[in-house]
Amino acid sequence: KQEVTQIPAALSVPEGENLVLNCSFTDSAIYNLQWFRQDPGKGLTSLLLIQSSQREQTSGRLNASLDKSSGRSTLYIAASQPGDSATYLCAVKGGAGSYQLTFGKGTKLSVIP
């Protein structure tokens, strides 16, 4: 069974700081990995999608990397802003014979003005 772990569970940083969120998964036979953002009481907003053949994806101040063989992904946020405060979820598709999405528990980010 695929398991996804996100570290840290919570993170508080001052505005302007660069930061890294970590995601690890137990079965490297994945199709893709997707990073989402969730604001309190809201649905999920897709940030970046990395296919299994890719190493990284970039969108604005966000950069996500994927090391499939080691079962790891990182989400790098540059020059953090208070508006970045949210919970960030990592989800992998596939692994252990499953075509489903498996989510981590998320990292709650607070960017302090």
Place this chain on the structure above:
Amino acid sequence: GAVVSQHPSWVICKSGTSVKIECRSLDFQATTMFWYRQFPKQSLMLMATSNEGSKATYEQGVEKDKFLINHASLTLSTLTVTSAHPEDSSFYICSVARGDSGYTFGSGTRLTVV
């Protein structure tokens, strides 16, 4: 990318009543939709896979008679929580799979059963 509309965004109902949640794929013909449940400070747990024109596939431990799923068209899936009880109070989210383009999620429904 696909736009997914979920309604209602929140609902309060009395114990024993039924509640229907709608998930619409506005610009993508979705043969498959997914229903998730999220408890506070927990991650999303897949409840069932909704298949257009056929029966839904439920995950282990999810009562199919309690959580009725209907996917009658390529743009609409509904989740009905029947005979709701306080322990059914949760955040329910639907999603649409877009092949290799990943998943798009609805805005979620906060259900409170009193």
